[in-house]
Amino acid sequence: MLKLIIGNKAYSSWSLRGWLACKLSGLPFEEVVVPLYDESWDKRREGDEFAPSSGKVPILWDGDAVVWDSLAIVEYLNEKSGGDKFWPADPAARAMARSMAAEMHSGFAPLRRKHGMNIRQVYPPKQPDEDVLQDIGRIMEIWAQARARYGGDGEFLFGPFGAVDAMFAPVVTRFVTYSLPVARFAPAYMNAVLQHPFMQDWIAAAQAEDWVIEKFEQPAD
Known part of the structure; x- marks a missing residue:
């Protein structure tokens, strides 16, 4: 069986992406949650299970095969589950979806750095920095482009929930946590993401966690 090792569900945005990919695949998997930055964190990262990723989460084991990095996990599970659950069937839509997922994977550093994921909090609105506004x-x-060109009658960016929505799901939670300004069309999409059964399961588990990491419990500067 697949085994996915992830960090705290309240805080670990990349873990959320990898976990959503596993859920989206429909394949059975074992979930192992390890608390980030606790007293055993440094020692735990030195273990054999974490060695391929240098201690980073998520990391997916499939027998002797190991995959780390959320986007690599998406592509591995896309192949393993038949290639029809993650990306749009239309080639043009698929090209755009993959480009958006890759941009999320490599970009938007100011937003990610200054507004870390914390699913358990909602802070009052505060004027974001200019670089964050550019990311938003x-x-x-x-x-908007994805919804207008390929959203159709579906609730998500390319109609049904897919890999690109999984990649942007932690961004949706950040927009809510920090009450960030979004376009008028965006709340409908954001609500669809948050109400998706996979996200509801993740959010409920995050709320139930006992771990608190103080540096992630502060509103943005």
């Missing part, structure tokens, strides 16, 4: 503007732009 770009996200609104590509969300």
Whole structure:
């Protein structure tokens, strides 16, 4: 059986992406949650299970095969589950979805750095920094393009819930946590993501966690 090792569900955005990929695949998997930055964290990272990723989560084991990095996990599970659950069937839509997922994977550093994921909190609105506003503007732009060109009658960016929605799901939670300004069309999409059964399961588990990491419990500067 697949085994996915992830960090705290309240805080670990990349773990959320990998976990959503496992759920989206429909394949059975064992979930192992390890608390980030606790007293055993450094020692745990030195173990054999973490060695391929240098201690980073998520990391997916499939027998002797190991995959780390959320986008690599998406592609591995896409192949393993038949290639029809993660990306749009239309080649043009699929090309755009993959480009958006890759941009999320490599970009938007100011937003990610200054507004870390914390599913258990909602902070009052505060004027974001200019570089964060630029990130938000770009996200609104590509969300709008995807919805207009390929959303159809579905609730998600390319109709049904897929890999690109999994990649942006932690961003949706950040927009809510920090009460960040979004375009008028965006709340409907954000609500669809948050109400998806996979996300509801993750959020409920995050709320039930006992672990608190103080550096992630502060509103943005």
